[in-house]
């Protein structure tokens with residue numbers, strides 16, 4: 374989790390004001406606060422690739438100029454703080470090299486990763502984490518990324534969605550030799566776009582993506598930033614047999630660990646925002662096989678961008694669910710105008726469960742008491758689950774009288790303020806609180822105003838409204 378506060382951010386911005394240096398980046402420094410494609414194309418004209426790419430983004434509408442809060446029009450000197458919040462993750466923001474290029478270092482390696490308390494597996498990640506850190510850069514930067522391979526096999530990194538020289542695109546065998554184990558390769562390209570992109574292995578994709586070699590890549594607009602909270606969430610799915618220690622890359626359809634930033638609920642950190650905050654959430658999906666319709670309660674968002682670029686304002690429409698297809702990003706924007714605790718989750722119901730058992734008989738509607746009594750002499754504690762859904766499962770586990778297999782998590786959730794929360798997997802909570810809020814601290818459960826929580830109907834109400842119970 375980011376330890377930078379807004380104050381750090383402002384200070385770093387102020388420190389940068391004096392120091393535009395010579396070279397490629399100083400041309401970027403001349404960019405005005407309001408994006409103008411022609412100016413950008415001129416500023417980058419010395420680089421033919423960048424110039425060609427800038428012309429491809431021409432005609433895009435300028436970002437709305439309302440309420441600028443943080444000005445990015447002056448480039449940083451030295452290190453720069455992260456601006457995107459990656460729940461359960463972190464950012465990599467680069468350091469400025471002596472030639473003005475922003476330098477990053479990724480190490481691909483095996484990582485012991487905890488999906489939720491009780492479930493850990495040996496995955497492949499970058500810089501000691503799964504998924505890799507969120508890259509942050511600013512439009513007009515030139516980036517140089519060193520990739521060190523500490524895996525037992527060759528790998529590459531593909532920069533998903535970027536306009537770059539073909540030889541920097543990272544497809545093993547096609548555009549470069551795969552990076553052998555122990556070697557370090559270098560990628561370098563100018564960034565002429567802004568928005569939400571990704572990076573991932575593009576060598577033996579079936580294995581390497583299934584084991585976690587993916588990450589988000591955010592390019593900030595040059596100019597004013599209009600968002601109080603800017604969040605990156607990568608969606609993924611895994612097959613991890615209870616009791617085993619490695620995700621199975623051969624799985625084609627039966628995924629049982631569904632994650633946001635490689636965490637399954639109840640392992641996902643909540644999103645904490647202030648009332649009336651402008652919030653942007655950047656979803657990326659590099660799941661092996663499934664698209665994910667992500668749904669937020671209590672709010673309406675607009676789908677503002679894809680990995681192909683920003684959607685013109687007139688073409689954005691309000692939604693409460695955004696479908697994030699495999700190999701895509703979707704950026705949504707909304708105002709957090711409703712206080713409370715709000716669920717945000719994939720709407721595929723098997724994607725909000727953990728380590729489901731499949732191939733089990735359908736016990737819905739069956740009275741299994743007799744069966745349980747017959748089995749218990751040989752299997753003490755045996756309990757048939759699913760006679761009336763999975764609600765009971767989590768509660769049995771929580772109360773301690775139904776253990777789960779070693780290295781596995783219950784199918785659903787955790788104890789909430791009103792009982793057991795019957796959601797797992799690709800699920801998190803958006804917590805909207807009066808400002809000021811501490812963005813990095815879970816504020817606990819929402820304290821509902823009196824009279825605003827559903828509860829038992831009283832007989833007088835029923836009589837008043839003519840409801841007769843038979």
Ligand SMILES: [Cu+2]
Nearest residue numbers: 665719721724
């Ligand atoms: Cu899903």
